[in-house]
Amino acid sequence: MAEAHAAVAFQFTVTHEGIDFDINHEALKAVFESGRRSWVKKFRRFQNGMVNTTYPASPLSWLAVVTAVTACSLARLDPSMGMIDKLKENVLPVNYLGPAPTIYLSTVIFATLLWLGIIFTLRFILKRLLSYKGFMYEGRGKISLKTKIWGMLLRCFVTSKPRLFSYQNALPNLPLPPLQDTMRRYLLSVRGFLNDEEFERMELLVKDFEVGLGPRLQRYLKLKWWWSTNYVSDWWEEYVYLRGRDPIMVNSNYYGMDSIAMAPTYIQAARAANFTLSLLRFRREIERETLKPLIMQGMVPLCSYQYERLFNTTRIPGLESDTLVHHKDSKHIVVICRGRFYKLVFQVNATMLNPAELQKQFQWIIDDPSEPVDGEEHLPALTAGDRIPWALARQRFFTRGVNKISLRAIEMAAFIVVLDDEAQDYDVFPTPVKDNWNQNRMLDRFSHSLLAGNGHNRWFDKCFNLVIFKNGRMGVNAEHSLADAPVMAHLFEYAFGEDIMDIGYNDDGSCKGEVKATYAPPLRLKFELSEEVTAVIETSLQTAKKISDDLDFHLLVHNQFGKGAMKKCKVSPDAFIQMGMQLAYFRDAGKFNLTYEASMTRLFRDGRTETVRPCTISSCDFVRCMEDPSTTREQRLAAFRKACETHVTGYRDAMCGMGIDRHLFCLYVVSKYLNEESPFLQKVLSEPWRLSTSQTPHQQMNKLDISKHPEFISAGGGFGPVAHDGYGVSYIIAGEDVIFYHVSGNKSSGNTDSWRFAKGIAKANNDILALFQ
Known part of the structure; x- marks a missing residue:
């Protein structure tokens, strides 16, 4: 009870002399400060909300538009083409307000509507500009005229000091790929590691899905795409993460x-x-x-x-x-x-x-x-x-x-x-x-x-x-x-x-x-x-x-060479690393397998991740070429470059909303809501990712200059294996000369060994680099 009395702002007692107040000034000060902080935060949220709502304009731009429209009206120019008069005559009560206030109020209303129209127009233009993804597919130094014009227009909207959520309302929605395109790209993604008999069965499942249940599921999914800002993220969070009971x-x-x-x-x-x-x-x-x-x-x-x-x-x-x-x-x-x-x-x-x-x-x-x-x-x-x-x-x-x-x-x-x-x-x-x-x-x-x-x-x-x-x-x-x-x-x-x-x-x-x-x-x-x-x-x-x-965990410090040597080979460092892991996995497991690489879809509103499938026809051809002693260095190098190009294209497709797996996942969720069974979707979503990989980004802010201070290099992070008999590999390209691989597995699987696989990755990387030497 003593603590409760100490917490109140004031107390009073009734005596024969009247009511005696005992005011606790410190408590009153604390109450005042608490209320002040609360209102400051509310005002800041309101202010940020106004700025984000009106972006790419600003709340102050309203005053500029009102001033300009009022000035034109005083100069006997009608920028509204008669709308101000219609507002004055048909909407506002002239008899109650009087002529002068009615004129000014109708002018302010029109200016506000004009200002909102300008905002929505600018935001529409910005959203259309941000929807363009052609720049993703152009190499450095090979920029098309269309991309150059797009870049100049976009720079007009990108402010020097944007707020954290300034662009949220202008980001485009994640596109919903056509069903036929996803089916075609899915078949290409599995052709490399399926034998002819398995691939023929998969082709039949795809065809049945395309002419049967697939179009119906796609129509429902398209309705969700129209209704939501992102047709994937909420279901992904709920069904992949929150509903898991393990x-x-x-x-x-x-x-x-x-x-x-x-x-x-x-x-x-x-x-x-x-x-x-x-x-x-x-x-x-x-x-x-x-x-x-x-x-x-x-x-x-x-x-x-x-x-x-x-x-x-x-x-x-x-x-x-x-x-x-x-x-x-x-x-x-x-x-x-x-x-x-x-x-x-x-x-x-x-x-x-x-x-x-x-x-x-x-x-x-x-x-x-x-x-x-x-x-x-x-x-x-x-x-x-x-x-x-x-x-x-x-x-x-x-x-x-x-x-x-x-x-x-x-x-x-x-x-x-x-x-x-x-x-x-x-x-x-x-x-x-x-x-x-x-x-x-x-x-x-x-x-x-x-x-x-x-x-x-x-x-x-x-x-x-x-x-x-x-x-x-x-x-x-x-x-x-x-x-x-x-x-x-x-x-x-x-x-x-x-x-x-x-x-x-x-x-x-x-x-x-x-x-x-x-x-x-x-x-x-x-x-x-x-x-x-x-x-x-x-x-x-x-x-x-x-x-x-x-x-079973091992953190490999790959310091024999890094991004610098990979760039000299004129290939994407991520593609180099992924092809090295494909080669290492084949040597480790004796076969190809479904491989997961996470990419982001944050170019779109509420975007999270998409799956890149590094195990492709080209990557399998490259690995077979490397393991065939009869092939020449030139043949291996050509196969490697083709595999890297295929991987880079797949990565760009995933970032640009043209991935495979999130689309299939959402179709599967729709089928469950409709109580429909799809042999194709069940087959696809039951396939284990025995090699699950992800790259941790480095220096997103350039807050730390690791070229001047290499001691600031971070080792990144990692995660557990996705499949019981598989590997989880997280890697971070830390500077020009070091790559960290976080390799995880399960001791009880009997088929995996994180140290063995890490050693295989290092050897595969050295074998690939030797092709260029």
């Missing part, structure tokens, strides 16, 4: 690492403080929309909608489907340290704690000698295990009392900070050794820890976990349904730049600045965990440990 640890979440070659500090609390503040600066730029949207080639904006949920978001488990819950604001983070949970408030009375003050708060948590209560240490395992047991446990044990309060604090936090009690490190650019290639267990353990932890020290449902290890090394584990890796990489690049280049550290590794105020220590979150819920936790932990123990 654990999201390893199977869905992914991770990212910091710099590979430097350690700015070895003080855990200092690194946590600086990086937390860096992330919160990024969040502030998103809230204020001052973060510049990513612009491709300096002209074409990418969709920014995924940034909205990067912070203050959590995944809530459900029996049939999970849900994403995003909170507009949060003034605290939750810290997990040695099995205990703490609520750390980083903003007090509109003032953000400085790095030194945050370091003190983190250090208090590290030094806290208290022990976790029974079951608390393993509590995060609920988010690592199967979704249904977690959903049932949440409904039964976390909807009342202290459990509800503590869980709400976790779910409303801006993000999670994990102060890991283990130290992780890595050797810098290990030297290849014969028969013991790249033996770097430290990197493997580091990657494994970021992806899975120990099964109970990451809250996998949260938007992301910032993991700070005991020696100051760090990384991030991110939930996949709310944002894809390029968006998280953008956040990570920004925060790393702020951490190293702007905030910095003292010579002893501590945070700069002084502790200016004394704040209450972080609040220890409390849980009351019965034996029943503890049993559920332990079951989830066993599931998580089984997945974690089966994970």
Whole structure:
């Protein structure tokens, strides 16, 4: 009760002398500041909304149009061609307002309508310009006249200081490919690895689908295309991510690492403080929309909608489907340290704690000698295990009392900070050794820890976990349904730049600045965990440990050559890498297989990803040519160039909305809604991706100059294998001379070995480069 009395703004008592008021000025000041901040945020959202709604014009342009129309009217010129008079006579009450006010009001109404017409016209023109994708298919130095004219027109609309969501309303919708085109391209994509008999069966399935159920499904899908801004993204989020009932640890979440070659500090609390503040600066730029949207080639904006949920978001488990819950604001983070949970408030009375003050708060948590209560240490395992047991446990044990309060604090936090009690490190650019290639267990353990932890020290449902290890090394584990890796990489690049280049550290590794105020220590979150819920936790932990123990991981530092050597070969570095993996996989598995490469569709509104299929007829021909000892170097080189050209075309098609797999996926969803069975769609969507690959983008902001500071090079991140008997490979082209390959598999598959495959990738790359030497 004492805490409740201290929280009120004023109290009063009734005495024989009358009513006596006891006013708490500090509390009143806090109430005032809270209300002021709330209204400032509302005004800023309204202001940003007006700017985005009127883009490519501006709210001030309304005043210019009104002034111009009024000036013309005063000069006895009628720019409205009689519309102002019609408004005055037929719409406005002249007798009530009087002649003069009616004239001015009708002028303002017409000017506003004219202004809106100009805005929609400009936006239509911009949308049509952004719909042009011909520039994607033109090589450097071979720009057509049409593309040059398009570029000049587009530059008229691209402002020097756009807001984060300025272009959203002008981005074109993702196109719906014709059914026949998708069927044709699908058959081409599988011809390389299917034998004649298998391909003939597939051709029959395609023909039956084209003349039977396919056109009906396409009509329904076209209706969704007309109705929605993106016919794929909402279904993709729901059915691929949120409706999955398997654990999201390893199977869905992914991770990212910091710099590979430097350690700015070895003080855990200092690194946590600086990086937390860096992330919160990024969040502030998103809230204020001052973060510049990513612009491709300096002209074409990418969709920014995924940034909205990067912070203050959590995944809530459900029996049939999970849900994403995003909170507009949060003034605290939750810290997990040695099995205990703490609520750390980083903003007090509109003032953000400085790095030194945050370091003190983190250090208090590290030094806290208290022990976790029974079951608390393993509590995060609920988010690592199967979704249904977690959903049932949440409904039964976390909807009342202290459990509800503590869980709400976790779910409303801006993000999670994990102060890991283990130290992780890595050797810098290990030297290849014969028969013991790249033996770097430290990197493997580091990657494994970021992806899975120990099964109970990451809250996998949260938007992301910032993991700070005991020696100051760090990384991030991110939930996949709310944002894809390029968006998280953008956040990570920004925060790393702020951490190293702007905030910095003292010579002893501590945070700069002084502790200016004394704040209450972080609040220890409390849980009351019965034996029943503890049993559920332990079951989830066993599931998580089984997945974690089966994970076979290797991080290959490919430093023999990199992008620089590939560009000298005059081929796309991504195509070079993909062909190297095709060659390595054939040597590893003895056959070709369906291969997945993720590409973005953020050239379109609400775009996320599309699938590129690197295993093509041309790539298979190239691999066979490389493995045939009777072929000449010239024949192998010609086959390689053709395979790269085919791959680049497929990648461009995917980025431009002419991919295969998202279209087929949506047709399958429609068929399920109609209770129709399609043998073709069932066959396509049941095919395993035994080689799943993705490239992590590097230097999206150019905030860090890695040519001058190669120690800033990041190792990127990775994910788990998609198929049980397959590989997951994430790679990042870091500078001119280094490529990092994050290779994952399952020990229990019996057919895969991540170290063996990584070694095969390196050998395949060397064999390809030798063709040019």
